[in-house]
Amino acid sequence: MPRDMAMTSLRWRMMALLMVGSIINYLTRSTLGVAAPTILQDLHITARQYSWIVGTFQATIMLQPICGYVLDSVGLKAGFAMFAVLWSIVSMTPAASATTSRCTSTAIAICPAGMPRRRR
Numbered sequence: 306m307p308r309d310m311a312m313t314s315l316r317w318r319m320m321a322l323l324m325v326g327s328i329i330n331y332l333t334r335s336t337l338g339v340a341a342p343t344i345l346q347d348l349h350i351t352a353r354q355y356s357w358i359v360g361t362f363q364a365t366i367m368l369q370p371i372c373g374y375v376l377d378s379v380g381l382k383a384g385f386a387m388f389a390v391l392w393s394i395v396s397m398t399p400a401a402s403a404t405t406s407r408c409t410s411t412a413i414a415i416c417p418a419g420m421p422r423r424r425r
Contacts, residue, residue: 330366337362 345355376384
């Protein structure tokens with residue numbers, strides 16, 4: 306395969322990956338909207354608290370290019386190690402909260418990161 310054709314093939318593959326990522330992002334946002342009534346009822350949260358969850362989710366989506374830049378700058382292995390440590394710290398913060406209200410607010414703030422809300 307000539308080099309020009311290989312580059313063209315690589316470009317189309319990259320475009321396909323970007324398109325799949327965009328579709329997954331759109332479906333995730335749509336799922337949050339459809340699941341909102343169930344989330345509000347199951348977690349016993351207000352619409353305002355739910356808006357914090359959605360806002361945090363959107364903010365984390367916007368951080369992806371920054372995370373990519375960090376991975377490019379420090380290297381893949383060091384970047385993954387750094388983000389794994391950061392993920393662990395963020396996941397431990399609700400457990401380290403002294404009061405129930407602080408724990409709940411911390412868990413709601415990082416809910417898009419996959420941290421389930423602790424019940425008392």
